[in-house]
Amino acid sequence: MTTRFQTMRLIWIDAFIEAGEFPLRRKHLCFAFDISDAQAAIDLKRFHGLFPDRLDYDRSDKGYRAAAGSSPVFLEVEHSAIFVACARAAHAHDRIAALESDEAAP
Numbered sequence: 001m002t003t004r005f006q007t008m009r010l011i012w013i014d015a016f017i018e019a020g021e022f023p024l025r026r027k028h029l030c031f032a033f034d035i036s037d038a039q040a041a042i043d044l045k046r047f048h049g050l051f052p053d054r055l056d057y058d059r060s061d062k063g064y065r066a067a068a069g070s071s072p073v074f075l076e077v078e079h080s081a082i083f084v085a086c087a088r089a090a091h092a093h094d095r096i097a098a099l100e101s102d103e104a105a106p
Helices: 004-019 026-033 037-050 076-104
Strands: 055-058 063-066
Touching (some): 004 026, 004 076, 037 055
C-alpha cells in the first residue's frame, strides 16, 4: 500500500519528468525529500509499477525522462502543489536549522 508521503513523492516524480529540464536520478528524490537512496529506488520502482508507460530510462544520461508520447498521470495543480510544498518545507527546515544552531552556540 502506498503511503501519503510516498504519494507525494510519486506526484513529484511525475512533475519533475514533465518539466523535462534534465533526467531524474535517485539523488534528486533524496535531496528533495531527505530520504535514503534505497527509498528513492523503491519510489521509482513503485512509480514505474503503477505507470509503466510514463518513464523511460535514458542510458546515456543515466536518468529517467518522460516516455515519448506519455501524458502526466497527476493533475497540473497537484504538480504545482507538491513543488510549492517542497520549497516551503526547505525554507522552514533552514529556519529550524538556524534556531538549532543558535541554541548550540555558547
